[in-house]
Amino acid sequence: MGLTSSGFLALCVAFGLVVIGLALWALSRISGRGPGPLLARLGVLVAAQLAALAMVAVAVNDNFQFYTSVSDITGTANNADNVVVKGVDPQPPVTNGKGQQGKPYDSVQIHSGILPAATARTSGEILDTTVRGAKSGLSSQAFVYLPPAYFSPAYAHRRMPGLVVMPGYPSTASNLIMRMNYPWAMESQIKHHRAKPMVLVMTNETVTPPRDTECTDVAHGPKAETFLARDLTDAISAKFRVDRPGAGWGLMGDSTGGFCAVKLAMNYPHRFTSAVSLSGYYHAIMDFTTGDLFGGNRHLQHMNDPEWMLRHRPAPPVSVLVTTSRTETQVLPDTRKFLSMVKPPMRASSIILTSGGHNFGAWKGEMPPSLDWLSAHLWSVANAGQPATSAKRSLANPPVTRHRAVLHQRPHA
Structure with a gap:
């Protein structure tokens, strides 16, 4: 029970x-x-x-559904080495690798480093920054993790893929460091040759707290989607040696952050090629925390509904990885429904745990293989379509099994 x-x-x-x-x-x-x-x-x-x-x-x-079992509460429910990614292999669409370059404005203010500068070459560096959006007019805190390879001579003249990471609602960007341990998980996967280095941009999708905008350009309100999809990536690419949007950027998040990751990737396939949703959902929520997001604009509402987009519009050329567990009974049915609707050129993979709730413990177990999956996709795009696991074996096989799965399109209602 x-x-x-x-x-x-x-x-x-x-x-x-x-x-x-x-x-x-x-x-x-x-x-x-x-x-x-x-x-x-x-x-x-x-x-x-x-x-x-x-x-x-x-x-x-x-x-x-925060906790679905006693082992979930004690943190023993998940083991990253036993997480299985089911779905298609990392074969993202081939791009020209050029992407789109934003204006060379200095919109990133660095406040301080979280890790000592002396550890940069061995453990990387975490910078506390404020990003100012040129197009949205919004500003938000972002923690930028630069992996050790960023400071290596081998990468001195090479840009790295960028990954926007977002928490759920309500939460803060600092939880991605303090509770989810993203930088250390990324460092561990790199050291074990399961992933290649990526620059993590950890920010809160709630750019106008306490209002939950659901990563939307709210009707007559804040342009949260523009900030997250355009301003943030343009600013980071201009400040750091990170690929230009469209040439190696991905998204990842849990709960509301997972919804945002999938939605932004589908709405901006020319800027993002891959997304991971940890226990996310697939329709924008409307309640007292969001207020009226759409102002009666049906088109805006549809563009915030990934399932509607798959049903009524051509599928975008992006790859997504979605996760949940068999005991997360509110998220599981919607996740399976979403997977059944995916059709080419969109590609989908999944992680379905045996047990686990809507909490940090479950997501931390899914995070390492998700980072491996993203690394393979983003480096493939960054290398102009060359598989990340090439003959040179630059990316070792992660401890998960990948196999092809036939994804059936959901019939029209």
């Missing part, structure tokens, strides 16, 4: 109600003065409150 099963929820609610009922009965029976009866009444009240809090916690966890 999983932590998000209806049986477990019913059992917890029933147990909680019994405890509260017994507490009310016990309070009517406890009488007298002095420390003994006082402590007894206090204990009964605490037991009733704990029972009520437990019911609320189980109900909230059941709704959001």
Whole structure:
């Protein structure tokens, strides 16, 4: 019985109600003065409150599916070495490798380094920056991770692929470092020859907090999509030795960040070639955190619905990797539906864990093979279509199995 099963929820609610009922009965029976009866009444009240809090916690966890098993809570549910990527091999569309170059403006202000500068050649460097958008007029914090190879003479005159990484909502860019450990995961995959170096641009897709824009150019509001898809990549490419948009840029995120990654890749295939969604969804959410995103504009609403785009428009030439687990019952059906709708020239792969919830523990287990997958795709594009796993074996085979899967188009409704 999983932590998000209806049986477990019913059992917890029933147990909680019994405890509260017994507490009310016990309070009517406890009488007298002095420390003994006082402590007894206090204990009964605490037991009733704990029972009520437990019911609320189980109900909230059941709704959001943060933890689906005890091992999920303890962090032992996932092992990155056992994660299997199912789908197509890394064969992104061939591009001319030139991409589009933004204006040479200095819109990145570097505040400080997170890691000591002396460790740059061995562990890389993390820079705390503010990116100012020339087209959107927005500004946002971004942590830029430069891998050790960035400082190596071998790469002194070579640009690297760039990867925009986004968290869920509500969250902050710092969680990508402190909770998800993206820089250290990237460093580890490079050291074990499972991935080639990439520059990580870790930023919050919530560019106008606390409002959740769903990475949208909001009608009569902030142009979050323009900032994330155009301003951010243009600014980083102009400041650092990173490929120009269209010549080796990808996206990755969890939950809302995963939705944004897939949506932006589909809307901007001339700028992004690959995207990874960790437990993402495939329709823009509208609630009290977002407000009115579309202002009655049906076209804008459709462009924020990847499933609608696959159903009604030609598929874009991008590659996506989507992940979830068999116990994440709210995300799993939508993920399978999305995969069934993918058609050429779009390509899709998937990671479906046996168990795991909507939390950092599950995503951290999926992150290493996802970075390997992205590295293979982005370096293929950066090398003008040459496979990343060439005869020179510049990228060792990651500890996952890849196999081809036939993806069927979903019939029109």
